[in-house]
Amino acid sequence: MGKEDVKRLRHIKKAPKPVKKLGKAALTDAPTVYAKRGQNAVKKEIDEAQILKNIHGHAGDAVVLRAKAAEKINPNRARDVVTKAKLKTHKKRIAEGIAKTAEAELLNTEEAGYLKTDDGSLTYNVKQAEITSSIDLATATRSFSLDLEHGPYRFDYGINGRELILGGRRGHIGVFDWMTKDLLLEKDLLESVKDVSFLHVSTLFAAAQRRWVHLYDEQGIELHCMKQFNEPKLLQFLPRHLLLSVATGTGYLHYLDITSGKIVNSFRMKEHGNPGAISLNQSNGVLLSGGHHGQVTMWTPNAKEPLVSIKAHTSSITGLTVDHLGNYFASSGSDGLVKLFDIRTYKQLSSYKVRGRVSCLDLSQRHNLALGIGQHVQVFQHVNRTSGLQKPYLSHFVGGDVRQVQFCAHEDVLGIGHERGFASILVPGSGDPDMAGLLHNPFESKAQRREREVKMLLDKIQPNMIALDPSTINRVRKAPEKVIDVKPAYEPKPDPTWALLHRFKRR
Amino acid sequence: MVKVKVLSRNPDHYQRETKNDIFKVPVRNGGKEDPLRHAVEYTRALNAAKLERVFAKPFIGSFDGHNEGVSVLAKHPLRLGYLFSGARDGQVKIWRLSNRKCLSTTQAHAGPVNGISVDGVSGELFATIGQDAQLKHWNLAENIVQDLGEPAHSVPLSYVPHSISHLYDSTDFVVSGEGISYWKLHRDTPVRTYDLGPNTVHSVRSSPVEATIVAGCASDRSVFLLDTRQKYPVHRIVMSLRPNNICWNPIEAYNFVAASDDYNLYGFDMRNMSAASNVYGDHTAAVMDVDFAPTGKEFVSGSIDRSVRIFRTNGTRSREIYTAPRMQEVFSVSWSQDNKFVMSGSNEMNIRLWKVNASEKMGSLRPREKQAFEYNDKLKKQYSHHPGVGRILRHRQIPKAIKHAADEHRVIQNKQKRKEKNLRANRKKDIPFTPFKEKVVVKEGITD
Numbered sequence: 001m002g003k004e005d006v007k008r009l010r011h012i013k014k015a016p017k018p019v020k021k022l023g024k025a026a027l028t029d030a031p032t033v034y035a036k037r038g039q040n041a042v043k044k045e046i047d048e049a050q051i052l053k054n055i056h057g058h059a060g061d062a063v064v065l066r067a068k069a070a071e072k073i074n075p076n077r078a079r080d081v082v083t084k085a086k087l088k089t090h091k092k093r094i095a096e097g098i099a100k101t102a103e104a105e106l107l108n109t110e111e112a113g114y115l116k117t118d119d120g121s122l123t124y125n126v127k128q129a130e131i132t133s134s135i136d137l138a139t140a141t142r143s144f145s146l147d148l149e150h151g152p153y154r155f156d157y158g159i160n161g162r163e164l165i166l167g168g169r170r171g172h173i174g175v176f177d178w179m180t181k182d183l184l185l186e187k188d189l190l191e192s193v194k195d196v197s198f199l200h201v202s203t204l205f206a207a208a209q210r211r212w213v214h215l216y217d218e219q220g221i222e223l224h225c226m227k228q229f230n231e232p233k234l235l236q237f238l239p240r241h242l243l244l245s246v247a248t249g250t251g252y253l254h255y256l257d258i259t260s261g262k263i264v265n266s267f268r269m270k271e272h273g274n275p276g277a278i279s280l281n282q283s284n285g286v287l288l289s290g291g292h293h294g295q296v297t298m299w300t301p302n303a304k305e306p307l308v309s310i311k312a313h314t315s316s317i318t319g320l321t322v323d324h325l326g327n328y329f330a331s332s333g334s335d336g337l338v339k340l341f342d343i344r345t346y347k348q349l350s351s352y353k354v355r356g357r358v359s360c361l362d363l364s365q366r367h368n369l370a371l372g373i374g375q376h377v378q379v380f381q382h383v384n385r386t387s388g389l390q391k392p393y394l395s396h397f398v399g400g401d402v403r404q405v406q407f408c409a410h411e412d413v414l415g416i417g418h419e420r421g422f423a424s425i426l427v428p429g430s431g432d433p434d435m436a437g438l439l440h441n442p443f444e445s446k447a448q449r450r451e452r453e454v455k456m457l458l459d460k461i462q463p464n465m466i467a468l469d470p471s472t473i474n475r476v477r478k479a480p481e482k483v484i485d486v487k488p489a490y491e492p493k494p495d496p497t498w499a500l501l502h503r504f505k506r507r
Numbered sequence: 508m509v510k511v512k513v514l515s516r517n518p519d520h521y522q523r524e525t526k527n528d529i530f531k532v533p534v535r536n537g538g539k540e541d542p543l544r545h546a547v548e549y550t551r552a553l554n555a556a557k558l559e560r561v562f563a564k565p566f567i568g569s570f571d572g573h574n575e576g577v578s579v580l581a582k583h584p585l586r587l588g589y590l591f592s593g594a595r596d597g598q599v600k601i602w603r604l605s606n607r608k609c610l611s612t613t614q615a616h617a618g619p620v621n622g623i624s625v626d627g628v629s630g631e632l633f634a635t636i637g638q639d640a641q642l643k644h645w646n647l648a649e650n651i652v653q654d655l656g657e658p659a660h661s662v663p664l665s666y667v668p669h670s671i672s673h674l675y676d677s678t679d680f681v682v683s684g685e686g687i688s689y690w691k692l693h694r695d696t697p698v699r700t701y702d703l704g705p706n707t708v709h710s711v712r713s714s715p716v717e718a719t720i721v722a723g724c725a726s727d728r729s730v731f732l733l734d735t736r737q738k739y740p741v742h743r744i745v746m747s748l749r750p751n752n753i754c755w756n757p758i759e760a761y762n763f764v765a766a767s768d769d770y771n772l773y774g775f776d777m778r779n780m781s782a783a784s785n786v787y788g789d790h791t792a793a794v795m796d797v798d799f800a801p802t803g804k805e806f807v808s809g810s811i812d813r814s815v816r817i818f819r820t821n822g823t824r825s826r827e828i829y830t831a832p833r834m835q836e837v838f839s840v841s842w843s844q845d846n847k848f849v850m851s852g853s854n855e856m857n858i859r860l861w862k863v864n865a866s867e868k869m870g871s872l873r874p875r876e877k878q879a880f881e882y883n884d885k886l887k888k889q890y891s892h893h894p895g896v897g898r899i900l901r902h903r904q905i906p907k908a909i910k911h912a913a914d915e916h917r918v919i920q921n922k923q924k925r926k927e928k929n930l931r932a933n934r935k936k937d938i939p940f941t942p943f944k945e946k947v948v949v950k951e952g953i954t955d
Contacts, residue, residue: 135512
């Protein structure tokens with residue numbers, strides 16, 4: 001979130017009103033939220049003012065977070081002189097660190113992309129051909145399209161964003177480096193493929209085939225066949241926790257630990273089963289899934305029941321995506337609405353009525369939302385702002401029915417998997433220019449990849465640490481208040497003779 | 508017309524040019540914090556704690572060669588790599604620490620060697636005292652010969668001396684046995700003697716900071732404080748059980764630690780000896796010797812319960828315990844002056860060399876290695892109070908005998924506490940709370 005966004009939000013007193021389009025004004029009230037903690041269901045309606053506070057507070061901005069943490073340190077509360085002096089120097093160091101962090105932002109070399117029309121006309125009308133003709137050749141090659149015949153295609157960019165895997169419904173698998181168009185693997189699996197996903201390196205990938213989930217090598221050699229996952233539909237890899245989550249058509253959700261090969265946990269999703277879309281909240285490792293009844297549920301491998309269940313749509317959910325900072329998420333349903341929700345307060349932020357059925361959507365790192373509507377893709381810019389979901393930024397006609405859209409991390413590129421193949425289009429201003437190279441480096445060499453793999457394994461976050469608030473591990477647990485039952489000093493014994501008095505009372 | 512900028516990265520800026528360059532890694536400066544940093548940091552702290560325990564191999568080697576139990580260990584104040592050891596058969600050996608070789612063996616005395624002390628001015632002279640009531644001075648050349656032969660000077664004493672200690676940066680020294688006597692070099696008689704009563708003074712140590720202050724332990728459970736400029740002792744306290752040895756804190760001039768027979772060590776401030784300033788308890792048998800680290804922050808103690816323990820000066824429980832299956836009662840300990848090693852001389856004729864930090868990697872570290880160790884140390888320190896991490900950091904494998912003894916002692920202590928608590932609850936008169944530190948000093952003052 002940029003600082004100007006934060007400033008804007010401060011001036012807004014109420015939550016933004018949902019934009020009414022043609023059709024029923026369905027669900028304009030705040031949805032009631034059923035937050036389940038284990039067995040008890042508690043109905044919550046959260047205060048509006050908290051939204052602003054939350055967006056501002058959890059901006060993810062390093063400077064803001066550290067300043068807030070430093071404020072909590074109060075040297076005057078120290079009991080002795082030595083601790084007081086230590087806290088003072090500690091606070092001073094944090095302040096110095098904050099100043100250096102703010103200065104260090106100058107060192108970032110890349111700048112985000114943008115698209116501006118000279119005569120003030122709508123960017124909506126700008127086509128890909130016009131964009132590619134205005135930029136250099138090397139970047140223009142990033143916009144391409146592949147005409148393939150083997151069924152609607154699902155794809156995955158992987159951790160690095162360098163390699164791309166395509167999986168066609170009729171069993172066609174292709175792994176290639178989309179920047180250099182270097183083909184790494186092409187294979188026919190002879191079985192239907194519902195979803196594909198890279199694991200922590202691009203040399204390993206998982207394919208959700210007709211009956212089971214199979215793991216393959218970079219050479220196409222089948223490494224594992226997980227027969228415990230029957231009828232897999234959707235795959236989602238959790239990169240920091242090294243878990244592969246599988247949503248099956250039989251109504252189960254499985255978490256597989258790829259380092260040990262053991263299933264961490266399996267849940268019966270019951271009425272939330274066989275979801276239309278799942279998405280990972282990267283800021284805490286919680287999986288969001290959208291079911292057929294319009295409920296968005298949040299799952300962790302530690303609880304049998306979903307942690308949170310939000311009734312987002314009146315009909316089944318077709319697309320779900322979470323902001324990479326974990327502040328809000330967007331969902332689309334069969335009712336033709338696209339809605340934005342705040343993750344922490346579960347409150348609807350805005351909604352947009354679409355002509356046609358939204359089949360999929362995705363959020364980019366700079367808050368651009370891409371919708372796959374029929375054979376078109378519409379992109380909205382800066383949806384985190386109040387004016388976000390009002391008019392589209394870009395539009396693109398794809399030659400086939402759109403099945404999956406996904407932005408490539410740190411690139412201004414949107415991948416579209418459709419019925420007739422794969423397309424990659426340029427969306428200026430959607431990628432975050434600064435990348436943390438130790439976690440995401442598209443230019444890594446083989447040695448760097450190996451080092452990254454080892455470091456990822458060492459820093460693997462255990463599945464039992466997945467919680468809605470990732471900082472719980474560092475909180476000081478307050479001792480529960482001991483309630484001491486004070487016994488009365490003297491307990492009078494009941495007098496036996498008087499106890500029988502009731503027998504003699506007149507009724 | 509449109510103005511477009513699409514994010515495009517030049518691969519040359521992100522890849523190294525030649526095989527001899529280091530890899531380039533794009534860094535995200537300022538900006539966003541990793542939202543999972545708490546869990547990652549905790550995981551790293553946990554791994555650091557586990558690795559520390561995996562690599563905790565403190566025993567380096569032993570110095571073989573003595574034919575009798577080692578009673579005395581002494582350090583050379585000017586030469587870092589030497590260790591002097593005296594055994595019960597009167598042999599004095601000089602060892603080189605770097606290769607654990609014995610440089611010289613001398614039959615110094617006819618009975619057990621009771622003390623060795625090296626002159627801190629020139630470093631070329633050291634004195635030994637033995638059960639045969641002899642005080643001998645030996646020459647120590649630059650190249651140490653195999654057998655030192657005859658002493659440079661030998662003084663017969665009229666009593667059995669038990670301890671010797673050179674004053675800081677001086678050729679003068681004090682000898683204790685019957686009282687404490689103050690000697691100068693090349694003299695046959697002491698300059699001054701302090702009569703401390705009929706009891707043997709079995710330990711005397713001079714302060715490394717205040718050059719004229721000397722502390723001694725006598726058999727009547729007392730600790731004496733002397734100033735060598737004065738004619739009479741300065742102060743005396745009597746404890747509940749006999750202190751076996753004393754060591755001065757090399758940084759804090761007024762503090763010293765006494766290793767006592769009642770399984771504890773007591774820290775004292777010489778300015779206020781009415782109560783102990785600190786109680787260090789973890790041993791399960793009498794503590795025989797104590798030596799401070801040159802930083803003054805930690806000290807090592809050896810005890811009859813066959814263990815060597817390292818304590819922090821401002822703590823109460825031991826930070827580390829070192830045992831070996833074949834190590835018997837430890838009678839002398841020494842902390843090397845480079846703050847890396849601890850030596851223990853024990854009853855089974857062996858001197859053992861241990862690391863101060865059990866999982867420390869010895870030798871020169873490469874810069875990244877050093878950085879990784881420093882980061883791990885800081886993580887461990889930060890998370891030492893976290894239950895998951897702290898549990899791993901505190902775990903030590905303790906031999907059965909010590910564990911059972913410690914459990915028994917705990918039961919006894921709990922019973923005493925419970926009795927006192929019951930007394931306090933049921934007596935009409937208020938029983939005052941006296942902390943254990945105050946109970947340690949039974950009597951104070953020179954006159955009885």
